[in-house]
Amino acid sequence: MSSDKIIQVTDADFDEKVLKNDLPVLVDFWAAWCGPCRAIAPVIDQLADEFDGKVVIAKMNVDENPATPGRFGIRAIPTLILFKDGNVVEQITGAVGKTVIENALSKVA
Amino acid sequence: MIHDLVIVGGGPAGLAAAIYAGRAKLEGFILEKMSPGGQVLITDLVENYPGFPEGITGFELVEKLSAHAQKFGFGVKNGEVQKIESEGENFKLILTDDKIVTSKTVIVATGATHRKLGVEGEERLTGRGVSYCATCDGPFFRDQVVAVVGGGDSAVQEAVFLTKFAQKVYLIHRRDELRAIKVLQERALSNEKIEFIWDSTVEAIEGKDQVESIRIYNKKSGEVTNLPVDGIFIFIGIEPVTGFIRDLVNTDERGFIKTDEWMRTSIKGVYAAGDCRLKPLLQIVTAVAEGATAAYAVEHDLS
Numbered sequence: 001m002s003s004d005k006i007i008q009v010t011d012a013d014f015d016e017k018v019l020k021n022d023l024p025v026l027v028d029f030w031a032a033w034c035g036p037c038r039a040i041a042p043v044i045d046q047l048a049d050e051f052d053g054k055v056v057i058a059k060m061n062v063d064e065n066p067a068t069p070g071r072f073g074i075r076a077i078p079t080l081i082l083f084k085d086g087n088v089v090e091q092i093t094g095a096v097g098k099t100v101i102e103n104a105l106s107k108v109a
Numbered sequence: 110m111i112h113d114l115v116i117v118g119g120g121p122a123g124l125a126a127a128i129y130a131g132r133a134k135l136e137g138f139i140l141e142k143m144s145p146g147g148q149v150l151i152t153d154l155v156e157n158y159p160g161f162p163e164g165i166t167g168f169e170l171v172e173k174l175s176a177h178a179q180k181f182g183f184g185v186k187n188g189e190v191q192k193i194e195s196e197g198e199n200f201k202l203i204l205t206d207d208k209i210v211t212s213k214t215v216i217v218a219t220g221a222t223h224r225k226l227g228v229e230g231e232e233r234l235t236g237r238g239v240s241y242c243a244t245c246d247g248p249f250f251r252d253q254v255v256a257v258v259g260g261g262d263s264a265v266q267e268a269v270f271l272t273k274f275a276q277k278v279y280l281i282h283r284r285d286e287l288r289a290i291k292v293l294q295e296r297a298l299s300n301e302k303i304e305f306i307w308d309s310t311v312e313a314i315e316g317k318d319q320v321e322s323i324r325i326y327n328k329k330s331g332e333v334t335n336l337p338v339d340g341i342f343i344f345i346g347i348e349p350v351t352g353f354i355r356d357l358v359n360t361d362e363r364g365f366i367k368t369d370e371w372m373r374t375s376i377k378g379v380y381a382a383g384d385c386r387l388k389p390l391l392q393i394v395t396a397v398a399e400g401a402t403a404a405y406a407v408e409h410d411l412s
Binding site for chain 1: 149152171187
């Protein structure tokens with residue numbers, strides 16, 4: 001029941017959908033074997049609805065897409081990276097409460 | 110409206126309390142900042158929860174507990190409590206989004222979180238080789254060399270788990286013997302991929318953008334060595350998540366909440382259950398028992 005506002009990104013379309021996006025993009029790097037990734041999923045869903053039209057919320061499965069996590073030195077999940085104009089604005093590692101993510105998004109929204 | 114009961118935290122203690130509260134037809138809900146589960150979610154395999162002789166994954170156990178709680182109508186709402194204040198006979202829960210929830214009773218079941226080493230490089234390299242969750246991050250260290258810090262159940266269990274991925278696992282412990290339960294010790298001691306570094310503490314974590322090495326201090330010899338590793342997993346115990354209520358109820362100096370055997374805290378109407386409570390054994394089996402007892406106490410005290 002993930003929000004329909006969330007887009008899925010892959011190694012193949014990451015540059016186009018994330019780096020070249022006109023809006024800021026929050027990418028949630030996750031995998032099926034990661035408990036805390038599941039724990040924050042409902043928070044990510046809510047944020048996708050709340051920031052609709054202001055920040056794009058994207059998910060990338062690190063199991064299926066190893067290149068992009070490697071490119072950003074990701075060695076822990078969940079990792080959330082907020083991109084704006086192709087640059088990393090903020091990186092959040094580990095499961096955090098909604099407020100922490102909300103504060104980061106509010107800075108760019 | 111004023112609720113009968115609000116349970117803060119949706120780990121095993123909170124979910125068990127919800128099962129008993131739901132069956133007692135108490136009105137209220139669980140407040141959970143993420144989705145239910147708590148620390149169990151980062152556990153690979155739960156081997157000591159009675160009734161599951163083959164073990165059960167942390168995932169599955171959480172799913173079963175959540176489904177069980179939902180069945181009796183005591184739901185879960187998303188929210189993070191930043192402070193609890195007493196207001197006459199009731200309690201005012203102030204959430205991080207400044208919303209306010211008022212309830213006659215509160216069960217604090219917020220559990221605990223991992224302790225940090227507090228050394229140079231730890232914060233900066235978190236997510237870049239420093240990890241507190243082997244099940245989450247182990248697969249990033251395939252064929253690499255990692256260190257595990259700690260000597261308790263979690264450290265030893267996760268060190269064994271990490272041998273599935275890493276080519277070598279150093280287990281660094283500040284004493285000369287493990288504190289972990291025997292069955293886990295035996296598994297680690299007989300695992301060829303695990304090398305023990307006794308009597309030692311980690312002084313610093315080094316690396317430019319990724320963990321490259323750690324500085325180790327041997328307490329017996331006084332020797333300081335630099336150990337090249339690709340990752341470091343830290344399991345040196347937990348600290349209770351009770352900052353939001355320490356002004357209200359009695360705790361020990363570390364913040365664990367003191368209760369009587371009904372799970373009542375020093376403040377009438379506030380109860381505590383699970384890992385946030387001061388007790389000798391921090392396990393899922395004790396958490397669920399305390400959740401049940403706390404809900405029973407609420408029912409008893411409200412009637």
